[in-house]
Amino acid sequence: MRQTTLKRQISISGMGLHSGIPTTLTLLPSYNGKGIVFRRTDAGNIEIPASPRYVQSTNYATRLARNGVVVETVEHILAALYACGVDNAIIELTGPEVPSVDGSSEPFVTLIEEAGLAELPSPRTTLRIIKPLSILEDDKSIHIYPARGFHITYTIEFNHPLLAFQKHTAHITRSQFTTEIAPARTFGFLRDVEALRKIGLAKGGSLANAIVIAEDRVLNGDLRFENECVRHKILDLIGDFALAGKPIDGHVVVHKGGHHMHTALLQLLFSRKDAYEIVGPVRPDGVFHEVFTPASAALAT
Numbered sequence: 001m002r003q004t005t006l007k008r009q010i011s012i013s014g015m016g017l018h019s020g021i022p023t024t025l026t027l028l029p030s031y032n033g034k035g036i037v038f039r040r041t042d043a044g045n046i047e048i049p050a051s052p053r054y055v056q057s058t059n060y061a062t063r064l065a066r067n068g069v070v071v072e073t074v075e076h077i078l079a080a081l082y083a084c085g086v087d088n089a090i091i092e093l094t095g096p097e098v099p100s101v102d103g104s105s106e107p108f109v110t111l112i113e114e115a116g117l118a119e120l121p122s123p124r125t126t127l128r129i130i131k132p133l134s135i136l137e138d139d140k141s142i143h144i145y146p147a148r149g150f151h152i153t154y155t156i157e158f159n160h161p162l163l164a165f166q167k168h169t170a171h172i173t174r175s176q177f178t179t180e181i182a183p184a185r186t187f188g189f190l191r192d193v194e195a196l197r198k199i200g201l202a203k204g205g206s207l208a209n210a211i212v213i214a215e216d217r218v219l220n221g222d223l224r225f226e227n228e229c230v231r232h233k234i235l236d237l238i239g240d241f242a243l244a245g246k247p248i249d250g251h252v253v254v255h256k257g258g259h260h261m262h263t264a265l266l267q268l269l270f271s272r273k274d275a276y277e278i279v280g281p282v283r284p285d286g287v288f289h290e291v292f293t294p295a296s297a298a299l300a301t
């Protein structure tokens with residue numbers, strides 16, 4: 001029940017899904033207890049902590065920004081680090097966007113497994129939901145309820161015959177994430193591609209890094225899961241909730257959500273200090289060592 005970092009540094013290269021810019025991502029160990037921090041080596045080594053405070057935009061991807069420098073599409077690498085139990089790491093980027101690789105979190109899980117995990121002296125704490133919170137917007141909703149462990153129930157609906165409705169529930173452990181969620185790729189509709197490119201999005205998108213759904217078929221052929229799209233939404237939610245900076249005890253229930261709803265709930269949560277508590281490591285008898293009040297806990301928000 002101690003915090004972790006990576007044993008060694010390791011790199012991967014690829015193209016940003018939206019920018020189309022080739023970028024190398026390097027994961028480095030971090031020993032300072034500052035959580036997950038992005039560093040733009042091509043922009044004066046400016047560091048942007050993975051925190052709700054730095055969310056700048058949630059339009060088709062989650063973008064962080066600090067002092068005019070951005071990191072785009074942070075969710076797939078953050079989901080992998082969260083689910084693999086990496087509390088502290090530096091994510092160096094040679095460009096503005098995390099490489100999409102194959103559009104899922106699987107390449108990042110492999111990278112973390114190759115680097116290995118090292119324990120740090122400081123104890124790991126958990127953010128435990130103690131009161132439900134909800135956000136409703138038109139026909140969309142997101143709720144979080146008290147629970148042991150991190151659970152997500154997600155439903156999606158689109159005006160499309162191949163993706164009219166999908167629902168999936170996942171209990172996020174490292175092994176469940178690795179086998180059931182991490183391989184799920186990002187997806188989009190062929191009918192939207194031209195419009196997205198006109199507004200500067202999906203420039204690096206291709207059948208190599210996204211499921212592309214035409215009117216009557218999936219252009220990629222076989223899917224990795226029958227309901228791969230809703231599993232990818234769960235992956236995105238994990239990546240966005242990783243901005244909390246701690247493992248979460250709670251059950252998130254989402255209907256027709258996206259990065260905007262995910263980060264809005266996280267920001268609501270941090271404004272409601274009566275809705276959560278920070279709990280310390282569990283003793284062998286199952287009793288928590290310590291319970292901090294949010295006001296006294298050093299939350300990176």
Ligand SMILES: [Zn+2]
Nearest residue numbers: 075186232236
């Ligand atoms: Zn995604």
